[in-house]
Amino acid sequence: MNNFVELEPRRYEIAMPARSGEMLFLEGDPCEHVYELRAGVARGISVSVEGYRQVTAFFFAGDQIGLPVTESYRFTAEAVTDLLYVRHSRQWWHEALIRSYREDGRLLPSICAEQDPIFRRGMILGCNGVLVRLCALLTSIVDRLPMRSDGSLFLPLPQVDMAAYLATTPESICRALRRLREESIISMPRRDQINIIDRDRLECFANGGARQTDTVFV
Known part of the structure; x- marks a missing residue:
């Protein structure tokens, strides 16, 4: 709605x-x-x-x-x-x-x-660190991503577009996604396919908070 x-x-x-x-x-x-x-x-x-x-x-x-x-x-x-x-x-x-x-x-x-998505981008760009911004982007769109037959989500956004949205480089997006996979927060069987494993931690990162053992900045 x-x-x-x-x-x-x-x-x-x-x-x-x-x-x-x-x-x-x-x-x-x-x-x-x-x-x-x-x-x-x-x-x-x-x-x-x-x-x-x-x-x-x-x-x-x-x-x-x-x-x-x-x-x-x-x-x-x-x-x-x-x-x-x-x-x-x-x-x-x-x-x-x-x-x-x-x-x-x-x-x-x-x-x-x-204007809401444009305003939201301004809020996301105010976050400190690429990883935090990426998590904020993912939490803002995850409920709108189409679901595949296997239960995973279709992530159609090219990394170059995510980088342009988050005012960073595709290489930084790649590193941030890899870190989220290493932290078992997401999995990505394919470049355009994503599973949210730990939504609570994803939202925690998006809000700029994490446990001491978590690295928030890229």
Whole structure:
């Protein structure tokens, strides 16, 4: 359950596909549509003044992105995995927003929900140490990761994307994941597959706390 506006399905609503790496919309373009993700994972991208590519957020099935609260898109959206999405018109979203407000008074949460992952990144980057930041990222997304038939979780985020999100290097992400495996907090049978073995310790690391025998910083 999220805080986005509940969009009533249109009579001839069609879920459209996007391939991994495909761009949904570009930062600065006119904000003409809202994209409702039905399956897959997308990333929000911004480019700094210095030209550095930053991953500002990850979005999952059920999220609505590209909300028309400004005249232009505030970030670029790209597919991390293959996607299914429904594209709603700006007018349709505004009508749904007004309807939602009239029915239950929900206005501000609907507008702010898209910003939550971006705000969360700012909080995570305030953590001291790559390992702590990585644990904070994992705890924030673990309940939204698809489950495989064997009970493990599908982790579709490339290490280069996690590094760009956490303002570090892919090598540091690799070392942090290895440390979590050595601590028996997670296991990763494959690069895109993860098992959370000890969620309590994962959350403890994410909050910056650990036993004296635990190494928190990478």
